[in-house]
Amino acid sequence: MSESSGIAAGRLSAVDVAANFTDVKDPLDRRRALIEASRCYFCYDAPCMEACPTGIDIPNFIRKIATDNVRASAVNILEENIFGGACARVCPTEILCEEACVRMTQESKPVQIGALQRYATDWLMAREGQPFERGEPTGKHVAVVGAGPAGLACAHRLAMLGHEVTVYEARERAGGLNEYGIAAYKVPGGFAQSEVDFITGIGGITVECGKALGRDVTLAALRRDHDAVFLGCGLAGVRALGDEGESLSGVVNAVDFIAALRQADDLTTLPVGRRVVVIGGGNTAIDVAVQSKRLGAEDVTLVYRRGADDMSATWHEQEFAQQNGVRLKLWARPVRILGTGGKVTGVEFEYTRRGADGTLAGTGETFTIEADQVFKAIGQMLVPDPLVEGGNQVLALDGGKIVIDDDRATSLRGVFAGGDCVATGEDLTVQAVQDGKVAAHAIDRFLR
Amino acid sequence: MADLRCEIGGIKSPNPFWLASAPPTDKEYNVVRALRAGWGGVVWKTLGLDPPVVNVSSRYGTLTVDGQRMTGFNNIELITDRPLEVNLREIKQVKRDWPDRAIVVSLMVPCEEPCWETILKQVEETGADGVELNFGCPHGMSERGMGSAVGQVPEYVEMVARWCKKHSRMPVLVKLTPNVSSILGPARAAVAGTADGVSLINTINSIASVDLDVMAPTPTVDGKGAHGGYCGPAVKPIALAMVAEIDRDPECRNIPISGIGGVSNWRDAAEFIALGSTTVQVCTAAMHYGFKIVDDMITGLNDWMDVKGYRTIEDFRGLATRNYVNWQDLNMNYEIVARIDQDLCIKCGLCHVACEDTSHQSIAAMRVDGARRYEVVESECVGCNLCMHVCPVDGCITMHRVDENKPYVTWKDDPRNPMRQAAE
Numbered sequence A: 001m002s003e004s005s006g007i008a009a010g011r012l013s014a015v016d017v018a019a020n021f022t023d024v025k026d027p028l029d030r031r032r033a034l035i036e037a038s039r040c041y042f043c044y045d046a047p048c049m050e051a052c053p054t055g056i057d058i059p060n061f062i063r064k065i066a067t068d069n070v071r072a073s074a075v076n077i078l079e080e081n082i083f084g085g086a087c088a089r090v091c092p093t094e095i096l097c098e099e100a101c102v103r104m105t106q107e108s109k110p111v112q113i114g115a116l117q118r119y120a121t122d123w124l125m126a127r128e129g130q131p132f133e134r135g136e137p138t139g140k141h142v143a144v145v146g147a148g149p150a151g152l153a154c155a156h157r158l159a160m161l162g163h164e165v166t167v168y169e170a171r172e173r174a175g176g177l178n179e180y181g182i183a184a185y186k187v188p189g190g191f192a193q194s195e196v197d198f199i200t201g202i203g204g205i206t207v208e209c210g211k212a213l214g215r216d217v218t219l220a221a222l223r224r225d226h227d228a229v230f231l232g233c234g235l236a237g238v239r240a241l242g243d244e245g246e247s248l249s250g251v252v253n254a255v256d257f258i259a260a261l262r263q264a265d266d267l268t269t270l271p272v273g274r275r276v277v278v279i280g281g282g283n284t285a286i287d288v289a290v291q292s293k294r295l296g297a298e299d300v301t302l303v304y305r306r307g308a309d310d311m312s313a314t315w316h317e318q319e320f321a322q323q324n325g326v327r328l329k330l331w332a333r334p335v336r337i338l339g340t341g342g343k344v345t346g347v348e349f350e351y352t353r354r355g356a357d358g359t360l361a362g363t364g365e366t367f368t369i370e371a372d373q374v375f376k377a378i379g380q381m382l383v384p385d386p387l388v389e390g391g392n393q394v395l396a397l398d399g400g401k402i403v404i405d406d407d408r409a410t411s412l413r414g415v416f417a418g419g420d421c422v423a424t425g426e427d428l429t430v431q432a433v434q435d436g437k438v439a440a441h442a443i444d445r446f447l448r
Numbered sequence B: 001m002a003d004l005r006c007e008i009g010g011i012k013s014p015n016p017f018w019l020a021s022a023p024p025t026d027k028e029y030n031v032v033r034a035l036r037a038g039w040g041g042v043v044w045k046t047l048g049l050d051p052p053v054v055n056v057s058s059r060y061g062t063l064t065v066d067g068q069r070m071t072g073f074n075n076i077e078l079i080t081d082r083p084l085e086v087n088l089r090e091i092k093q094v095k096r097d098w099p100d101r102a103i104v105v106s107l108m109v110p111c112e113e114p115c116w117e118t119i120l121k122q123v124e125e126t127g128a129d130g131v132e133l134n135f136g137c138p139h140g141m142s143e144r145g146m147g148s149a150v151g152q153v154p155e156y157v158e159m160v161a162r163w164c165k166k167h168s169r170m171p172v173l174v175k176l177t178p179n180v181s182s183i184l185g186p187a188r189a190a191v192a193g194t195a196d197g198v199s200l201i202n203t204i205n206s207i208a209s210v211d212l213d214v215m216a217p218t219p220t221v222d223g224k225g226a227h228g229g230y231c232g233p234a235v236k237p238i239a240l241a242m243v244a245e246i247d248r249d250p251e252c253r254n255i256p257i258s259g260i261g262g263v264s265n266w267r268d269a270a271e272f273i274a275l276g277s278t279t280v281q282v283c284t285a286a287m288h289y290g291f292k293i294v295d296d297m298i299t300g301l302n303d304w305m306d307v308k309g310y311r312t313i314e315d316f317r318g319l320a321t322r323n324y325v326n327w328q329d330l331n332m333n334y335e336i337v338a339r340i341d342q343d344l345c346i347k348c349g350l351c352h353v354a355c356e357d358t359s360h361q362s363i364a365a366m367r368v369d370g371a372r373r374y375e376v377v378e379s380e381c382v383g384c385n386l387c388m389h390v391c392p393v394d395g396c397i398t399m400h401r402v403d404e405n406k407p408y409v410t411w412k413d414d415p416r417n418p419m420r421q422a423a424e
Ligand SMILES: Cc1cc2nc3c(=O)[nH]c(=O)nc-3n(C[C@H](O)[C@H](O)[C@H](O)COP(=O)(O)OP(=O)(O)OC[C@H]3O[C@@H](n4cnc5c(N)ncnc54)[C@H](O)[C@@H]3O)c2cc1C
Pocket: A090, A091, A092, A145, A146, A147, A148, A149, A150, A151, A168, A169, A170, A171, A174, A175, A176, A177, A178, A181, A182, A183, A186, A211, A212, A213, A214, A232, A233, A234, A235, A236, A255, A258, A283, A284, A287, A386, A418, A419, A420, A421, A426, A427, A428, A429, A430, A432
């Protein structure tokens, strides 16, 4: 075995690592932004707007870029989506606004809405704080659980509406997956933290980090001490494969690895395998695969049990992974994780196919991929424990998510929820922001 | 292969594409580069009496539309700022080296007969093919009693044209300023003064923009700005109308026209020719992209003529003038309505909002199974064309005739006309 096998840090030079983890997108400068903005037709009843979960007035903000009215453009974005900066970087626009752009129909080349959104929000964020005023104090106090996009978007809108907010966050830092989950090259340069500061800059929001629901506070206490509660606690649990090999050293939860990567001060000290296998077909799988490749892993194979169209990672993300040298292996499912001496050595897979009734079926034929590191990325899930009181589940759940109505109200009076912990749409940052915003307005109505 | 040769007022040119009198034609160096690129002729940058004028900096302002630079172009330059003798020497050399090209010399001197007589003699000695009288420049020179100050007074135009014909054997083109209420005044004066042709338009009096920091018109010169001359693609419609006006005017007696104003490609040139021009002159497009653009002009015009079956410029010159009529001669019975090709439609909704907000509420916005659909309400459509113009997809909205070929009835004879003379 060569020196570089196994799991090791410093596979690439500091210079290469730095290059691999800088901004994956080249931000538009003014000239390019003007040209791109001029491609927008200023549609009536614009399809792009309808496809944005937060309903940003896209033609309006783009027109304002075209006229150098950039501040007002950014305000247009932020008034619907206070995480406009993050969303401009992380939204899978190819299945959202840009997919719906009429230029897509016309010439398969949508207006680069995300890039323009970034141009405007970066412009504003570089010059000033968040542009909204805190509302006339109502004397009401709302508890928000989780300082991710859902929680903070809710808190910000509540502050605009005049309510006092305390955010309870289990982790050391606010930001949720923007801080611990999103691929590093999408939000480099401490963007997540500066955006948290930008958002909380409105005032009236206290973020208490290190305070977990179920550990440090209870739902009953939050309801007692506050006028309303918003749950934006995301999906803190990780699905298991249910294989005994999972305990082998070298078998890692993708989200834990990514969180460590996002928190590492020096990426050259972060160990990564030489031959990496990723199991899963979503964002997390793509991100862990590409980031391990960019850290210097030699072979990275992402194995997914169904076809490309079934992956929750978009076509664009799949392409991106391939451009980064990740091998995508479809129609195969893990049978066994192999190891010796307590260390993982590979994974045995079985070929699959779509059965007659559409369900997945194994073909019986197997193959093995050698690996010194295996990432499990088969999904995150809600940790329901904090929602259990006196042995009773106090909130209605369905399919592992909190049940809500259109107002994001849960089955418990005065308790609202949004983001990944509910089932409003795809688990995306932009959807979490919309949930938080909608819930804030519902809470406001509830409190008045 | 079409024959692009042309002759205007006795000046021969291998093709109708000339460079207008302006910076591109200010020196032998530039002119030679242009002739090498294939331009059929040049009108040398306007000469005046020594001592030469002095220019300021900066000199140009622009109108940018949706990122397209130089859509409109504005300048506060004067005539040539080089000594007369230098220009004359270079003109002579160029004409000697390029005998097949049209070398025309633009002139602007004070409104006194001896001044014109002197300079005409000097130009004649260069062997130039003709002169163009610059009565057009709206700035700088007009304050000195030259340029558009002359061009705006038909009597002066006629008088100077006459002097020039009297004192020179060379063909005389009169360059007209558009800064008049009717172009026919100076045009008819040029005809009366026995000029051999007219060139138009010169630049339009303009302020390109206002610098909102400096609070001055652009281009700013040390915090101040002066009005200048406007040209470029944005002025083409104005120039076309003036060219057509002259071409159809019986009193102008088919005086040859060199069309100028926003010509940027072969199609623009064809339009000027269709309205009666024999040659076209180009300034802004060359200043934007360099001389190579003439290649597109020559090949484009040639291929289009081949497709249309026009062998020479004369074959289609002025054909559109015949159909240039006054409003009261239009057919009141002609009716068209918009039609949308649903397969081409990209659902931008612009046709709907334009018609709904600003016109006749005749494009309905619908949702069919959730999908957007825009449909013309034919009974409401007045055939104004607005939707067709705003639609970003070529050929998606077309106009269709619905009057079932009713007879041609003009307003004069239209029963709806209260002033109509009784038919019987
Ligand atoms: C690896 C990865 C990559 C992703 N990439 C993208 C992407 O590129 N684009 C995109 O749009 N989306 C992406 N997503 C999805 C996106 O990050 C989430 O949809 C979004 O963050 C959801 O926001 P949230 O506020 O609901 O949850 P989270 O961001 O998860 O925030 C929840 C917060 O609640 C806290 N919390 C949890 N439990 C408790 C508790 N008991 N008490 C107190 N606090 C608690 C958590 O610590 C966390 O800070 C990605 C997700 C992952 C995992």
